[in-house]
Each structure stands twice: as C-alpha cells, then as structure tokens.
Amino acid sequence: MLARLALAMALGIALADLGDAAPAAAIWPLAAGAALALALRSGAWAVAGLAAAAGWHAHALQLTDAREAARRPPEEVRVEGTVARRSAAWQPRWVDLEAVRGAGLRRVRVYAASAADLDDWLPGERVRAQLRVAPLLRARNPGDTDSLRRLWREGLGAGATLAHPSLAVVRGAAPGLRASFHAERRRIARSLAAGGPGSGLVRGLALGERGALAPAQRDVFVRLGLAHVLAVSGLHLAWVAAAVYALARGGLRRSAFLAARCDTRRLAFGLALSAAVAYAALAGGAVPVRRSLVLLAAAALAIVRFRPQRPGAPLAAAALWILAREPAALFAAGAQLSFSAVAALTWAAPAGESTRTGVGCAALRRSATAILATAPLIAWHGGGVPLVALAANLVALPWLAAVVLPSALVAAVASAAHLPGALLAAKTAAALAHASVLALGAVASALPGVERAPPSRAWLCAVVGLAVAGVALRATAGRAGAAVAIAALLAIVPPAPVAPAPPRLVALDVGQGEAALVQGRRGAVLVDAGGAYGAGDAGRRHVVPALRALGVARIDLLVVSHADLDHRGGVPSVLAALPVSELWLPWGGAGDPDFAELMARARSRGVRVREVGRGSPVRRIGDLRVDPLWPPRAEDGSRNARSLVVRVTAPGGARVLLPGDLDADAEARWLARESDPRADVLLLPHHGSRGSSSEGFLDAVAPGLAIASAPCRSRYGMPHPEVRARLAARGIPLRWTGRDGAIRVALSGSPRARGTGDAISCP
Numbered sequence: 001m002l003a004r005l006a007l008a009m010a011l012g013i014a015l016a017d018l019g020d021a022a023p024a025a026a027i028w029p030l031a032a033g034a035a036l037a038l039a040l041r042s043g044a045w046a047v048a049g050l051a052a053a054a055g056w057h058a059h060a061l062q063l064t065d066a067r068e069a070a071r072r073p074p075e076e077v078r079v080e081g082t083v084a085r086r087s088a089a090w091q092p093r094w095v096d097l098e099a100v101r102g103a104g105l106r107r108v109r110v111y112a113a114s115a116a117d118l119d120d121w122l123p124g125e126r127v128r129a130q131l132r133v134a135p136l137l138r139a140r141n142p143g144d145t146d147s148l149r150r151l152w153r154e155g156l157g158a159g160a161t162l163a164h165p166s167l168a169v170v171r172g173a174a175p176g177l178r179a180s181f182h183a184e185r186r187r188i189a190r191s192l193a194a195g196g197p198g199s200g201l202v203r204g205l206a207l208g209e210r211g212a213l214a215p216a217q218r219d220v221f222v223r224l225g226l227a228h229v230l231a232v233s234g235l236h237l238a239w240v241a242a243a244v245y246a247l248a249r250g251g252l253r254r255s256a257f258l259a260a261r262c263d264t265r266r267l268a269f270g271l272a273l274s275a276a277v278a279y280a281a282l283a284g285g286a287v288p289v290r291r292s293l294v295l296l297a298a299a300a301l302a303i304v305r306f307r308p309q310r311p312g313a314p315l316a317a318a319a320l321w322i323l324a325r326e327p328a329a330l331f332a333a334g335a336q337l338s339f340s341a342v343a344a345l346t347w348a349a350p351a352g353e354s355t356r357t358g359v360g361c362a363a364l365r366r367s368a369t370a371i372l373a374t375a376p377l378i379a380w381h382g383g384g385v386p387l388v389a390l391a392a393n394l395v396a397l398p399w400l401a402a403v404v405l406p407s408a409l410v411a412a413v414a415s416a417a418h419l420p421g422a423l424l425a426a427k428t429a430a431a432l433a434h435a436s437v438l439a440l441g442a443v444a445s446a447l448p449g450v451e452r453a454p455p456s457r458a459w460l461c462a463v464v465g466l467a468v469a470g471v472a473l474r475a476t477a478g479r480a481g482a483a484v485a486i487a488a489l490l491a492i493v494p495p496a497p498v499a500p501a502p503p504r505l506v507a508l509d510v511g512q513g514e515a516a517l518v519q520g521r522r523g524a525v526l527v528d529a530g531g532a533y534g535a536g537d538a539g540r541r542h543v544v545p546a547l548r549a550l551g552v553a554r555i556d557l558l559v560v561s562h563a564d565l566d567h568r569g570g571v572p573s574v575l576a577a578l579p580v581s582e583l584w585l586p587w588g589g590a591g592d593p594d595f596a597e598l599m600a601r602a603r604s605r606g607v608r609v610r611e612v613g614r615g616s617p618v619r620r621i622g623d624l625r626v627d628p629l630w631p632p633r634a635e636d637g638s639r640n641a642r643s644l645v646v647r648v649t650a651p652g653g654a655r656v657l658l659p660g661d662l663d664a665d666a667e668a669r670w671l672a673r674e675s676d677p678r679a680d681v682l683l684l685p686h687h688g689s690r691g692s693s694s695e696g697f698l699d700a701v702a703p704g705l706a707i708a709s710a711p712c713r714s715r716y717g718m719p720h721p722e723v724r725a726r727l728a729a730r731g732i733p734l735r736w737t738g739r740d741g742a743i744r745v746a747l748s749g750s751p752r753a754r755g756t757g758d759a760i761s762c763p
Contacts, residue, residue: 011052012055027053070152076131087211089209111161135158192207196430204230206408208231217437223447224444225390228341241275368482369471384451385483400436407432410425411426411430455493463490500752503650510529524556538570542570544574557584559644560595562644563592571598630643654751668696678701710737712738
C-alpha cells in the first residue's frame with residue numbers, strides 16, 4: 001500500500017511538472033482515483049488518487065509561485081521571512097527564506113555579497129532585512145545542469161542581496177530547536193576547520209558539506225566512483241547508531257534493577273535511534289539522510305519486535321515522507337540515485353548473502369548492483385561510471401568507511417561535547433583525510449574524467465536495458481561483468497545531437513564574459529572561456545559541459561583574446577578537462593603577468609603556446625581557416641586595444657569575426673590596415689559596450705548577424721542601447737546571450753541562428 005501511494009504521489013508531481021499545470025488542476029487525479037475506485041470497487045484507488053492530487057497540488061503551487069516571482073521587476077523592499085535552509089553550516093553563499101512577507105513573494109533566495117553576510121541566519125529563525133530583489137537567472141547552454149527549472153521546482157523564482165547588511169535583524173533572543181541544531185552545526189564546522197589540510201573532507205564526511213571540499217578534491221572521488229561517500233547516508237547513521245547502542249547496551253546491562261524489569265536491548269535501541277535522529281538533524285537533514293533514518297528506524301523496530309519486515313515498505317514510507325515535504329526531490333539527482341541504489345540492493349540481495357558467499361563476494365555483488373541501478377540515472381544527468389569503480393569500492397571504500405569516516409565522526413563528537421582533546425581529534429582526522437585524498441588523487445590523476453553529456457534516447461534505452469539485464473543476473477561474476485560493461489558503454493556513448501550540425505558557431509552564455517566555439521566537421525576552435533570569480537568558474541560550470549554536449553573531444557586551437565579575467569578566467573578548467581593542441585595569445589602576451597599561471601598550466605599539460613597577431617600566418621584547423629588579424633607586433637595602447645582578433649572561415653565560406661574587447665580607436669586602426677574586413681557573423685567587440693562597435697566598423701564589417709555576449713541585467717549596461725540602435729539602423733539582427741541563451745549559428749550556407757532555452761525579457 002505504501003509503495004502504491006508513493007508511486008501515485010510521484011506520478012502526480014511528474015504530471016504537474018510536465019504540463020506546468022495550475023494547483024487547482026489537482027482535481028483531475030483526485031477525480032480519476034475516485035472513478036477507478038467506483039469502477040473497480042476498491043478504495044485503494046481513491047487513496048492513490050488523493051496521494052497523486054496532493055503531489056500535483058504541492059508541486060504546481062511551487063511552480064506557480066516561482067513563475068510569479070520571475071515576472072516581478074527588480075526592486076528594493078523590506079521583507080520578513082523564516083530561514084528554510086542555507087548552503088553551508090559556516091559562511092553560506094546563499095540562504096532560502098520562506099513564508100516571506102513584504103515583497104509579494106512566498107520564497108526568495110538571498111545571496112551573500114561577502115563571506116559573513118548571512119552567517120547568523122539559522123534555519124527556523126525569523127529575519128527582517130532590506131533586500132534588492134530580482135528574478136533569478138541561470139545560464140542556458142548545451143549540457144548545463146544548473147538550470148533555472150531546477151530552482152523553479154523548489155519554488156524559487158526570485159533572488160536577492162542585502163541592500164544594507166547592517167539593517168538585517170534576526171528576530172527573537174532565544175532560538176528554537178532547529179536553529180539550535182544549526183548553530184551547533186556551525187560551531188562544529190568551525191572547530192573541524194581548525195584541523196588543517198584535510199579538514200574539508202572531514203567536514204564533508206561528518207556534516208555532509210560537500211562544498212567544503214575544493215572542486216579538484218571532489219573530482220578525485222568522482223573519477224574513482226566514490227562520490228557517494230561524501231553524502232551523509234546509511235553508512236554514517238549506522239556508525240552513530242552502532243556506537244551509541246554498544247555503549248548504551250554495555251552500560252544498561254550492568255544495572256540489575258533495569259535488567260530485572262525490562263529488556264535493556266530495547267532501551268539501547270531507543271537511545272541509538274535517538275542519537276541517529278539527532279545526528280541526522282545535525283548533518284542538515286538532506287534527502288539521503290532522511291531516507292536512511294526511516295530505514296534505520298524500521299530495522300530497529302523489526303529487531304525489537306522480533307518480526308521480519310517487508311523489504312519495500314520502509315523505503316516506500318521514506319519516499320512518501322520526502323515527496324510530501326519536498327516535491328522537487330523527485331527530480332533531484334541525489335535523491336534519485338539514493339533511492340534507486342537502495343531499492344536495487346533491497347530487492348536483488350538474497351537473504352543470508354554474506355554468510356553463504358563470503359564478505360568479499362557479497363561486497364562485490366552489492367557494489368555491482370548499485371552501479372547497475374544508478375548508471376542510467378547518471379547517464380541521464382550527464383555523467384559516467386569509472387571503469388575502476390568496482391575495484392575502488394572494494395579497496396578504498398573499506399578504508400574510508402572503517403578509518404577516515406569514524407575519525408571524522410569522533411572529531412565532530414569531541415567538538416560537540418567540548419572535550420579537551422577536540423582539537424587533537426580534529427587534527428588527527430584531518431591528517432588521515434589529507435593523506436587519503438593525496439593517495440586517491442595520485443590514482444585518479446592517471447584516470448580520465450567521467451563527466452559526459454546526456455546521450456540520445458536510443459543510447460539511454462540501451463543503457464537501461466543493460467542495467468536491467470545485469471541486475472537480473474544471479475551470479476555475482478555475471479553481475480560484476482555487467483557493471484564493468486555498462487561503465488565501458490557509458491565511456492563511448494556519444495552525446496545527444498545538438499542542432500544545428502557542424503559547421504557551426506556557438507556563442508556560450510557565460511554571464512559577464514565571453515566564450516565562443518567555432519566547430520567544423522573536422523576541427524574545433526575555442527575563443528576565450530568566460531570568467532572565474534571566487535566560486536564562479538564559467539569554464540568548469542558552463543564551457544566544459546557545453547563542449548562535451550557539442551561532441552568536442554579535443555580542442556585543436558584555444559585562442560585567448562587578452563588577459564582580462566572575464567575572457568581568460570575559465571581557460572585553466574578547460575585545459576584540465578580536455579586535450580588542447582595549441583594555445584594562442586596576442587603579441588606581447590607572454591610578458592603579461594596575468595598570463596603567467598595560464599601559460600604554466602598549459603605547458604604542464606603539453607600544450608604548445610604561441611604569440612600571434614597581424615602578420616602571423618593563416619592556420620588550417622581541419623576544415624576551418626583561422627586568420628590572425630590584430631594586433632600588430634608594435635601596437636601600443638590598453639589591453640583591450642591589443643586584443644587578439646581572429647576571423648574563422650567555415651567550409652562553404654561563412655566568416656566569423658571575433659574581435660575581443662577592441663575599442664573604437666583600435667577598430668579604426670585595424671580598418672585602416674585591413675583590405676577585406678567583411679564577416680557574416682560578428683561577435684560584438686567588448687560585449688556591445690558604448691565605446692565599441694562604431695558606425696564605421698559596422699559599415700565595414702557589414703555582418704548579417706551580430707551577437708552580444710553579456711548578461712541580461714548587466715551592471716555595465718551591455719549591449720548598450722546606442723549600439724543596439726546602430727545595429728537596428730543598418731538592419732543587422734542582434735542575438736544576445738543573456739536574453740536568448742547560448743547562440744547556435746549554422747555556418748553552412750547563409751548563417752541561421754537560434755537561442756538555447758526560453759528567451760527572457762531584458763531591459
């Protein structure tokens with residue numbers, strides 16, 4: 001019955017999401033359930049219809065709230081709301097407010113402008129603040145996973161920053177229980193951070209803070225198929241519950257009074273379960289934690305009552321509880337992977353498996369089953385399974401689970417209890433974690449990355465078929481072989497095709513920055529790779545996933561127009577993720593100190609670095625022709641004026657001009673030397689700023705299409721209204737990444753452009 005209700009609720013949520021239905025439309029699944037109940041004379045269908053209607057209504061309400069918030073103009077308002085959650089225990093990057101009053105919103109995400117802005121905002125507390133509120137925006141590129149739709153599903157359509165941090169007030173002198181847990185979590189996180197190198201992994205293991213690890217460290221676990229260790233789940237709760245049970249059982253059994261009057265095992269189980277609940281709250285209560293908590297409670301109840309439990313009932317109860325509270329969890333990758341792995345392990349594992357086959361063989365079988373169950377979802381979300389995942393889970397997982405994780409938990413408990421040796425425990429756990437990361441990193445560095453673009457439906461069906469067949473195999477060797485086979489299949493599966501087919505230009509949506517790919521049938525040229533500001537690396541977040549989705553396995557030429565951070569910031573991530581044959585810098589670029597780290601990174605990867613500009617020879621990159629047009633060797637002026645300008649000619653003759661951040665004076669000097677400046681497609685210089693794209697420049701280039709690489713609500717006002725007016729006066733159509741998403745232009749025949757995702761309204 002519980003499984004049927006969970007499936008019905010999931011179906012209602014999915015249908016509401018598919019059709020963007022109104023909350024009132026939840027009457028339809030309710031009516032359908034009632035009709036089936038009457039026709040089949042079974043009240044179970046009416047209950048299922050009620051569950052579907054509840055899921056439909058809850059999810060549709062969140063989508064409606066998000067859509068309404070996204071339509072509001074930017075404004076500054078005073079609001080009051082309850083803190084729902086935060087991105088980290090310590091110094092969060094964002095905080096979600098719910099039950100908001102004063103802005104016409106139900107929910108809003110507040111972003112921190114500085115590290116300590118939101119540190120005192122704890123979940124469950126009521127806060128009042130002056131906010132600058134605006135619709136949330138997200139980049140729209142091929143392969144992007146951080147989509148605006150994901151935020152809408154959570155009921156978030158608006159984002160904000162503090163207008164006046166000093167005016168933000170946390171109401172109430174005595175925090176509630178929830179806030180107290182999070183205050184303690186924040187204090188423990190600070191204590192663990194004092195452990196030194198490796199403390200990020202300790203915080204990740206003990207408190208579930210994956211963001212405490214550097215991206216390179218998280219990549220180590222992904223490459224080895226050990227990313228699941230970083231999520232607080234059943235393994236963590238089992239350690240806490242087992243430790244408390246052992247201590248409680250040992251203490252209670254010594255009491256003759258208690259032993260004569262009750263079963264001390266039941267008391268010990270009660271204490272162990274209470275400790276697990278407290279730890280789940282302390283660890284943030286993410287979906288895998290709550291799922292594990294329900295399963296642990298069910299297992300403890302079965303043991304205490306000496307009655308076997310149905311395998312699927314606790315899992316269905318956990319799903320029902322989570323979906324009722326968070327309908328968006330149905331679409332979250334972490335929740336899907338967590339439930340699919342546990343479901344497969346629950347139904348595919350025979351009773352007494354480890355006793356009959358041995359611990360090692362049972363561990364191999366469980367790892368293979370989990371890999372097979374999660375592989376289709378991993379492929380759907382754009383990822384792969386490492387070929388070494390089975391071996392890593394057999395070799396490294398026991399060390400992490402039996403040594404590193406317990407040491408992290410001990411350090412967290414010592415910090416929570418203010419024990420005298422808390423700092424020593426934190427340093428010991430951090431040292432073990434750091435040594436483990438170094439050892440795992442040495443292995444992972446020799447392995448290819450497993451990030452992939454989602455495959456086509458046909459290939460995804462093949463992956464699903466192989467996964468189902470593998471789980472159906474009873475022999476452990478066969479199941480392990482199927483897990484290796486599915487990992488190999490995901491390594492070669494091509495991405496779903498992205499229209500138009502090459503030759504094409506793709507101007508990526510990287511916010512305030514620039515990144516453009518010219519892709520031929522044979523050869524790929526990437527010009528710039530977006531910016532990198534703090535945690536926002538456009539190369540890692542947008543450029544690399546887009547390249548994979550576009551089928552680029554190798555970059556034949558990487559051009560960096562100049563050393564401004566919004567053009568070069570994402571280049572190191574691109575160099576780390578994909579093989580690059582050659583890197584071009586403008587004349588004199590090798591002497592720019594801002595290029596020093598980039599050049600060192602390129603040379604360490606075996607990439608040839610060249611300075612080019614006007615006078616350099618034309619290069620053939622597959623079926624593409626690349627002309628370096630600017631700057632001359634002796635060019636003086638600003639960094640923008642010395643931008644490396646290239647023109648790429650596609651097979652068939654379509655020409656794309658990429659002028660970097662040239663200003664109007666540099667445009668005039670270039671035109672004075674260039675005999676044929678024409679191009680079919682122009683990436684507007686300096687993102688469409690007022691001081692570029694002069695009338696003479698536009699007349700000489702005479703493009704059939706202009707593209708502005710700039711965010712929708714740029715603080716710099718790009719593309720400038722005057723530039724837009726110049727383009728309109730000449731009948732040159734304008735595409736804008738901030739408004740239209742990544743611009744994909746077919747270069748076969750007359751250039752034809754399309755955006756990515758839904759176009760939004762920009763001022």
